[in-house]
Amino acid sequence: MIPAELMKEQRPLLAAIAGIAGIVVTSLFAIYSTIYSLTHGITEVFPFLYFLPIIIFVYLYPHRGVIFSLILSTIYLMLVYNFSRFNPTLIAVSTAWFVIFVTIGVVTSSFADGLRTEERKYRGIFENSQAGIFTFDLSTLRIREINMKCALMLRYERGDLLDVDLSRILTGTGERERFVREIRTRIQTGDMELHFTTREDVTRQFLVSASLGANNLVICSVIDITERKLAERVIQKARDDLELRVRERTDELIRANDILKAEIQERKRFEAAIQLANRKLNTLSSITRHDILNQITAIVMYLSLAEEVETNPAVMEHLRKIDQITQLIQKQIRFTRDYQNIGASSPQWQNVADTVGSAIKNLDTGTVRVETELGSLEIYADYLLEKVFYNLVENSLRHGGKVSVCRVSYRTLEDGVAIVYEDDGVGVPAEVKEKIFRREYYRNTGYGLFLSLEILSITGLSIKETGEPGKGARFEIHVPKEAFRFEAPDTTT
Numbered sequence: 001m002i003p004a005e006l007m008k009e010q011r012p013l014l015a016a017i018a019g020i021a022g023i024v025v026t027s028l029f030a031i032y033s034t035i036y037s038l039t040h041g042i043t044e045v046f047p048f049l050y051f052l053p054i055i056i057f058v059y060l061y062p063h064r065g066v067i068f069s070l071i072l073s074t075i076y077l078m079l080v081y082n083f084s085r086f087n088p089t090l091i092a093v094s095t096a097w098f099v100i101f102v103t104i105g106v107v108t109s110s111f112a113d114g115l116r117t118e119e120r121k122y123r124g125i126f127e128n129s130q131a132g133i134f135t136f137d138l139s140t141l142r143i144r145e146i147n148m149k150c151a152l153m154l155r156y157e158r159g160d161l162l163d164v165d166l167s168r169i170l171t172g173t174g175e176r177e178r179f180v181r182e183i184r185t186r187i188q189t190g191d192m193e194l195h196f197t198t199r200e201d202v203t204r205q206f207l208v209s210a211s212l213g214a215n216n217l218v219i220c221s222v223i224d225i226t227e228r229k230l231a232e233r234v235i236q237k238a239r240d241d242l243e244l245r246v247r248e249r250t251d252e253l254i255r256a257n258d259i260l261k262a263e264i265q266e267r268k269r270f271e272a273a274i275q276l277a278n279r280k281l282n283t284l285s286s287i288t289r290h291d292i293l294n295q296i297t298a299i300v301m302y303l304s305l306a307e308e309v310e311t312n313p314a315v316m317e318h319l320r321k322i323d324q325i326t327q328l329i330q331k332q333i334r335f336t337r338d339y340q341n342i343g344a345s346s347p348q349w350q351n352v353a354d355t356v357g358s359a360i361k362n363l364d365t366g367t368v369r370v371e372t373e374l375g376s377l378e379i380y381a382d383y384l385l386e387k388v389f390y391n392l393v394e395n396s397l398r399h400g401g402k403v404s405v406c407r408v409s410y411r412t413l414e415d416g417v418a419i420v421y422e423d424d425g426v427g428v429p430a431e432v433k434e435k436i437f438r439r440e441y442y443r444n445t446g447y448g449l450f451l452s453l454e455i456l457s458i459t460g461l462s463i464k465e466t467g468e469p470g471k472g473a474r475f476e477i478h479v480p481k482e483a484f485r486f487e488a489p490d491t492t493t
Contacts, residue, residue: 069105391448400425
């Protein structure tokens with residue numbers, strides 16, 4: 001049986017071999033399918049098989065993705081020229097596919113390279129942090145990542161703690177269960193004092209800040225406060241014995257205070273560094289996204305020029321498909337821009353009626369009335385709350401059929417309030433009520449309802465569709481007790 005440590009060391013090598021094997025197998029399969037299809041009179045399916053090796057290669061080697069897509073596209077073009085007996089239609093179609101393959105290679109390589117750059121920046125922050133950092137899976141409670149600083153605090157080698165149970169270092173059952181329960185209850189948990197066990201079974205007291213991220217991954221930042229706690233106990237003892245050892249204990253208090261100030265200052269510097277890094281990451285993402293959209297705009301322009309001069313119906317159909325794919329890429333990139341802004345600023349109290357008014361200000365509602373019955377209701381939500389109501393009204397206008405009125409109201413519940421949005425359109429089919437909030441489900445407008453769900457979840461709000469098909473759409477936003485209030489009337493004269 002292979003030791004676990006050896007398996008951990010060989011995982012990167014095995015992953016690389018598997019990736020190369022995937023590229024070779026899918027490339028050979030695409031080439032074989034091309035030869036087989038052309039020799040048997042099939043011309044509609046085989047070009048799509050080239051997408052898979054290009055995407056796999058770009059994912060593994062983004063810097064060489066353009067060259068690989070160009071080589072594979074050239075092989076495809078040569079096969080068509082050789083086996084089609086210079087059929088003009090096939091040559092024209094294959095040339096269009098050649099452009100598609102190269103375009104996909106360029107766009108995906110650029111996007112993947114940007115993601116890798118962001119990942120390297122995050123890794124640098126993670127590894128060079130002056131605080132201990134580790135992550136674990138909330139479902140399995142197994143440690144996923146740990147930086148060297150944290151491993152040294154616990155007297156372990158970094159590799160010894162990867163993919164092991166959290167109980168290895170947080171041995172107290174009751175304390176561990178309380179910590180996990182706190183994370184599941186609150187998105188962010190700050191300044192919890194927990195007792196960790198080192199390799200030598202020595203208990204150390206840590207100050208832990210934790211936040212729950214995507215895919216149930218918990219990110220924890222830890223500071224060893226064992227010495228500080230010991231100093232506090234010494235200070236307490238000094239106060240009890242103050243009459244006998246005033247001067248000696250006073251010096252100890254001053255030293256302990258200096259230690260605390262240094263720790264606070266260090267934490268402030270760390271937080272400032274994180275904020276600066278986040279701003280740089282957002283700037284880089286915006287620049288990369290802007291550059292990609294510029295390139296896609298150029299593709300759209302050239303497609304328009306090609307459609308003006310091309311008369312072959314088959315080629316025109318392929319050009320239309322390219323245009324559809326390009327528009328889809330644009331929507332996906334714009335989605336990353338909207339998603340990046342979620343949670344970027346602190347949540348705030350917002351008047352719901354005013355927010356709805358601002359949301360529909362830039363919408364052409366035509367003859368559709370938007371009515372509100374919200375009083376002075378305010379909710380604590382992300383600053384992108386306006387986009388939630390914008391998406392709901394836009395969905396009614398776009399998909400609701402003959403909508404004449406949209407209404408936003410609220411009703412009180414035992415555990416909070418429900419903000420109700422409803423229209424008198426065709427409603428939402430029963431089989432898609434849950435799907436419309438998923439990222440992979442979108443129609444025309446993109447990811448509006450998925451983004452709305454994400455925006456609301458920042459402060460613990462939720463949304464669901466409760467309408468009856470054929471009688472109009474009806475969405476309920478649940479707001480917990482601590483996230484709503486009614487604005488007090490102005491009594492000034």
